[in-house]
Amino acid sequence: MKFGKKNYWLYILPAILLIGMFVYVPILQNFYFSLFKMNSYTDEKIFVGLSHYVRIFKDDVFYTSLKNNITYALISVICQVGLGTMLAIILESKLTGRLRNFYRNVLFIPSLISVTAVALLWYFIYNPNVGMLNAVLTKIGLENLTHAWLAEPDIAIYSVIAMSQWQYTGYIMILILVAIQKIPSELFEAAEIDGANVIQKALFVTIPNIKEMLLVTSVITVIGAFKLFTEIYVMTMGGPYNTTQVLGTYLYQSAFMFDEMGYASAIAVIIFAITFSASIFQIRMAKSGKG
Amino acid sequence: MKKNMTAKILINLFFLVLVAMIIYPMFWLVLNSLKTNSELYDNSLAFPIKAMWGNYKRAWDVGLSTYFFNSILISSITIAATVFLGAACAYGLVRSKSKYKDIIFFMILGGLLLSPQVALISLYKLLAAFHMYNTRWALIIPYIAFRLPFAVFLMRSYFLSFPIELEEAAYIDGYSTFQTFIKIVLPISRPILSATAIMTAIFVWNEFLFALVFIEDKAKMTVPIGLSNFKDALATDWTVLLAGIVISSIPMLILYLLMQKNFIKALAAGSVKG
Numbered sequence: 001m002k003f004g005k006k007n008y009w010l011y012i013l014p015a016i017l018l019i020g021m022f023v024y025v026p027i028l029q030n031f032y033f034s035l036f037k038m039n040s041y042t043d044e045k046i047f048v049g050l051s052h053y054v055r056i057f058k059d060d061v062f063y064t065s066l067k068n069n070i071t072y073a074l075i076s077v078i079c080q081v082g083l084g085t086m087l088a089i090i091l092e093s094k095l096t097g098r099l100r101n102f103y104r105n106v107l108f109i110p111s112l113i114s115v116t117a118v119a120l121l122w123y124f125i126y127n128p129n130v131g132m133l134n135a136v137l138t139k140i141g142l143e144n145l146t147h148a149w150l151a152e153p154d155i156a157i158y159s160v161i162a163m164s165q166w167q168y169t170g171y172i173m174i175l176i177l178v179a180i181q182k183i184p185s186e187l188f189e190a191a192e193i194d195g196a197n198v199i200q201k202a203l204f205v206t207i208p209n210i211k212e213m214l215l216v217t218s219v220i221t222v223i224g225a226f227k228l229f230t231e232i233y234v235m236t237m238g239g240p241y242n243t244t245q246v247l248g249t250y251l252y253q254s255a256f257m258f259d260e261m262g263y264a265s266a267i268a269v270i271i272f273a274i275t276f277s278a279s280i281f282q283i284r285m286a287k288s289g290k291g
Numbered sequence: 292m293k294k295n296m297t298a299k300i301l302i303n304l305f306f307l308v309l310v311a312m313i314i315y316p317m318f319w320l321v322l323n324s325l326k327t328n329s330e331l332y333d334n335s336l337a338f339p340i341k342a343m344w345g346n347y348k349r350a351w352d353v354g355l356s357t358y359f360f361n362s363i364l365i366s367s368i369t370i371a372a373t374v375f376l377g378a379a380c381a382y383g384l385v386r387s388k389s390k391y392k393d394i395i396f397f398m399i400l401g402g403l404l405l406s407p408q409v410a411l412i413s414l415y416k417l418l419a420a421f422h423m424y425n426t427r428w429a430l431i432i433p434y435i436a437f438r439l440p441f442a443v444f445l446m447r448s449y450f451l452s453f454p455i456e457l458e459e460a461a462y463i464d465g466y467s468t469f470q471t472f473i474k475i476v477l478p479i480s481r482p483i484l485s486a487t488a489i490m491t492a493i494f495v496w497n498e499f500l501f502a503l504v505f506i507e508d509k510a511k512m513t514v515p516i517g518l519s520n521f522k523d524a525l526a527t528d529w530t531v532l533l534a535g536i537v538i539s540s541i542p543m544l545i546l547y548l549l550m551q552k553n554f555i556k557a558l559a560a561g562s563v564k565g
Contacts, residue, residue, distance in 0.1 A: 006468050011383030015376045015439050016395060022436035023402045026413035033412060040415075087309075095302050103306045106313050112547050113540040114497045116515035120522065120536050121320050124529065130335045132319045139336065166313070171558075178559040227406055230499040234519050248408055248500070255412050256504065265412050272409040279404035 027272070033265035040259055052266035062267070065245045068157050072164070072246070073225035079165040081217050084172035085210075089202045091173075092180045104177070107170030115167070119234035122163040126150050126235075150236050153243040160231050160244060172217050179213035180206055219282035223275050247271050324533035331530055343530065350535035353525070357510060358517030358539075365427055365513060366495035369434045373491050374484050376435070377442025382476060384443070385450040386458075396447070402440030407433075408500060415504055429505035430513070434495055442487045445560055449483040450476075486557035489550070496543060514539050 034052055036045040056062050087107065091100055110118060125132040126149035134146040149159040183206065191205050207214070229248035232238060238245040238253065247267060255264035323331050324346055326339040380399070384392050414433055418424045423432065453476070461471040477484065495513075502516045512520070518539050521532045547554050 006386070008383035008387035008389070008468075011379040011472070012387065012392075012395065015380035015443060016399070018376070018432070018436040019399060019402050019439050022414065022417075022433050023405055023410065023440070024398075026410035026417060027405050029413040029417075030409055090302060090306075095299055096306055097299060097303070099303065099306070103310060106310045109317075109544070110313060112543045114515055114543070116497075116499060116518050117536045117539050120518060120532070121316065123522070124323075124533065125316055125319070130332055130529075132316060132335060135334070135336050166316075170313070174555060175559055178555065223406075227408060229408070230497075230515070233499070233503070234522070251408060251411070252500070252504075255415075261412050268409045268412065271406055275406045275409075276404050 030265050030268050030272075033262055034269050036262045038261045040256070040261060045262075048262065052263050053269075055263065056266055056270065061242050061245055061250060062247075064242055065247045065250045066270075068244060068246045069226050069228060071157065072161050072228055073222045075161050076164060076168070076221045076225055077218050080169045080172040080221055081176075081214060084169050084217070085176050085207075085214065087169070088173045088176040088180055089206055092177060092206075093198055093202075095198070104174070108174050109170070110167040111171035113167075115230045116234055118163065118167050119231045122159075122166075123150070123235050126159055150244075151240055153240050156236055156240060157244045160235055163235075164231060168221075172221065175217055176210060176213055179210040183209045215285050216282065219278055219285075223278050226271060226274050226278070320533055321537060324530055324537050326530050328528065328530055346530045346534040347538060349528075349531045350521075350538060353531065354509070354517050354521070355514070355535055355538055358512055358514045361427065361511055362496060362514045365430050365434070366492055368431050369438065369495050370488050370491045372431075372435045373438045373442050374487050377439050377487060378446050378477060378480065378484065379472070380439070381443045381446035381450055382472060384447055385453070396443075399440050399443050402437070403444060407437055411500060411504060414501075418505055424505060425507045425511065427506075427511055430498075430501055433501055433505070434491075434498065438491050438494060441490065445487055445490075446480070446483050449480060453479070482553070482556075483560075485550075485553055486560050489546070489554055489557040492546065493543070 035047060035049060037048050038045045090096065091104055094100070096103060113121075124130075128134055128146070128148040128151070131149075133149065137143065137145050147155060150156050187205050187209065188201060191201050196204065227248060228246045229252070232244055232246050232249045233252070236244040238249045247270065251264050251267040251271065254260045254267060319335070322338065323335055325342045325344070326346075327343055330337070330339060384396055410433075415424070418429045418433075423429045457475055457479070458471050461475045466474065497515065498513070499515045499519075502513045506512055506516065509517075509520075518535055521535050525532045
């Protein structure tokens with residue numbers, strides 16, 4: 001038997017079959033389903049063409065959901081990537097001294113806890129009667145700032161968004177930290193010889209050299225924002241009055257609570273279009289960044 | 292110099308405020324998980340009069356033990372299969388001389404871009420047709436399928452830099468392809484295998500949507516779903532629910548403490564959330 005002429009199909013096939021059967025087939029089938037009226041109990045399907053899509057673009061709840069996903073994405077990029085980068089740069093600049101590793105580990109901890117546990121914890125923190133937030137505000141004399149954080153339509157979605165920043169800013173910070181540590185130290189030394197201060201070093205050495213990681217983290221944050229589900233499901237179920245509805249929860253409710261599987265499939269197609277194009281954007285930018 | 296000192300103090304103050312914002316909610320959680328319900332209602336900021344460890348036992352007995360068992364079982368099988376099938380596929384793709392291998396790799400890579408939500412409804416119908424709905428396989432099989440693209444992607448780049456001479460030496464010693472893969476390739480690839488395993492573990496311990504839709508039976512539920520059901524089941528017994536939140540958070544914290552370096556490396560290599 002000569003090396004190089006071996007047959008590797010047996011190695012490749014199991015993975016391909018699984019991915020094909022349980023990833024590709026369902027996603028392709030989802031496009032097909034979106035053209036039918038159907039429910040979970042029967043196999044009966046009524047062809048309705050593109051009418052689900054027409055309905056989506058007239059659906060107020062869909063627009064609220066989309067708006068919430070976009071708001072979530074924007075705030076998350078600003079806070080997690082923006083603030084996360086700032087924190088990473090400060091930690092790497094050694095200005096924090098001895099406590100550096102302590103800060104790093106503490107900020108990272110929330111991302112180790114499962115989203116469900118964090119969402120439940122914050123469900124209690126936001127509880128208007130016994131929750132931590134109102135109790136602390138009352139204690140420090142800011143009683144007029146207390147709210148029913150998850151029950152007031154104007155602020156509920158921001159309460160959920162705030163929790164995610166609490167959970168994930170440290171995670172993004174760590175990813176950026178790793179990227180900063182890969183920058184050759186000569187670059188910083190050269191900048192120091194040229195008399196650059198901390199801010200100049202950050203702007204002209206650090207940031208240009210971690211461009212790719214900034215892009216990757218921004219895109220995964222945006223994609224994550226459009227996959228949002230658990231937080232909303234656990235904390236508000238889309239309420240009050242659908243004000244915290246996001247595409248993921250709206251899809252779930254349409255399919256499994258209102259039993260409109262075809263309509264839900266059409267919502268899924270929208271989610272697909274958004275997350276898929278964001279991923280393609282990431283890949284193309286990463287390629288051009290390297291070249 | 293003095294200016295530098297002030298900057299240092301201000302920056303440390305800033306970080307200490309952040310640390311307080313992170314730690315205090317968790318401290319509040321642990322504090323209240325050790326109280327009686329009336330103490331919690333009375334003043335949630337106060338210390339417990341007497342630590343009620345019984346809350347933890349109750350949370351464990353009322354369902355968490357089952358959910359833990361399911362999560363551990365499902366994540367073990369998912370991790371083992373993802374790592375093994377992913378490694379085999381990545382290795383096959385690197386060593387194969389087939390002209391189709393690039394197309395296949397791009398197809399697998401495409402799987403990375405597909406959001407699980409989009410497959411939810413079709414998978415639900417598919418699993419029902421295969422009589423897998425409401426069995427643990429309804430989670431295991433889709434989890435493996437959705438983690439494989441990432442595993443193959445990660446391991447392929449590792450195998451590409453793998454010295455082929457080692458394998459050639461093994462063939463000269465009379466090893467078969469499979470023996471070479473198991474005894475030479477896999478052991479040397481430990482770092483990347485463990486990175487994949489860690490990422491898969493994080494995924495399974497967090498996954499909510501599939502676990503919510505594909506499992507109905509309380510006895511087969513995983514920790515995230517079981518925990519979120521506590522919210523209704525224990526409507527008035529909040530301190531027990533808080534204890535449940537603490538218990539459910541422990542495995543990942545331990546995993547992080549045990550393998551901090553690998554953990555960060557895995558995350559950096561993965562750069563994928565959730």
